[in-house]
Amino acid sequence: METTVAVEGFSAMGSESRLAVLQTLVKAGPKGLPVGEIQKRTNIPASTLAHHLKFLAAAHLVEQDKQGRSIINRADFTHLEALAEFILRECCADQDTSSQSNAPSEKELVHD
Amino acid sequence: METTVAVEGFSAMGSESRLAVLQTLVKAGPKGLPVGEIQKRTNIPASTLAHHLKFLAAAHLVEQDKQGRSIINRADFTHLEALAEFILRECCADQDTSSQSNAPSEKELVHD
């Protein structure tokens, strides 16, 4: 996953309202929910909610598709898993990269 | 984990600069890095970097402690793991909550 994509994803989750919407959809599972139902569950005004759903969709956290006159929103579980994994993916890769300006010389590395 | 804490965490990761800083620290592993070294690796101006590190520390993503005249920054791996887990934690809990306004009656639920 590209860093830019991860930033957009985390940014989308970094809002109280949006995380509430996302959690509502995650809880709802793969069947998803229409906008109106999300509105009922979160108490977010329609126009604000539309804005946030667009944001979440742009970040690939939510998929939307029209079904009759409703729009069904589903959490993108695959992408969410990838984001969860991204956080610690490169853990400790540079552990021994001693380009630290004040890196101790090797003989001094004995004591941790 | 409380939602508020999760929002702060994701919000902290939702910035190109901050995610770069965090990734640098995640890669560096539990020993952490002094501010100056992070600055070298990310090319972020000192004052901007200090601001972001404060933000990351406030969100419990990074721990800082003074060591001589340097400040060592370490990724808080425990908290990062908790955040990663949070994303999908309540997956599908409401799968069958049929308070959907247009929920089909039970006899119609046969097909999926």
Place this chain on the structure above:
DNA sequence: TCCATATTTCTAGTTATATCGAAATATTGA
């Protein structure tokens, strides 16, 4: 004590985000 180093705080300009009412669009059923 005095200077060099490491990092932060101050300050300010610019840009981005959150919010939501009202009006607009689109779809279905009567």
Place this chain on the structure above:
DNA sequence: TCAATATTTCGATATAACTAGAAATATGGA
């Protein structure tokens, strides 16, 4: 076609965030 429903777009305001130079603070060594 008309009215009802579902959702979005528009527009405007308020608030917050990002950025970074310059000045301030703190620490260690000569």
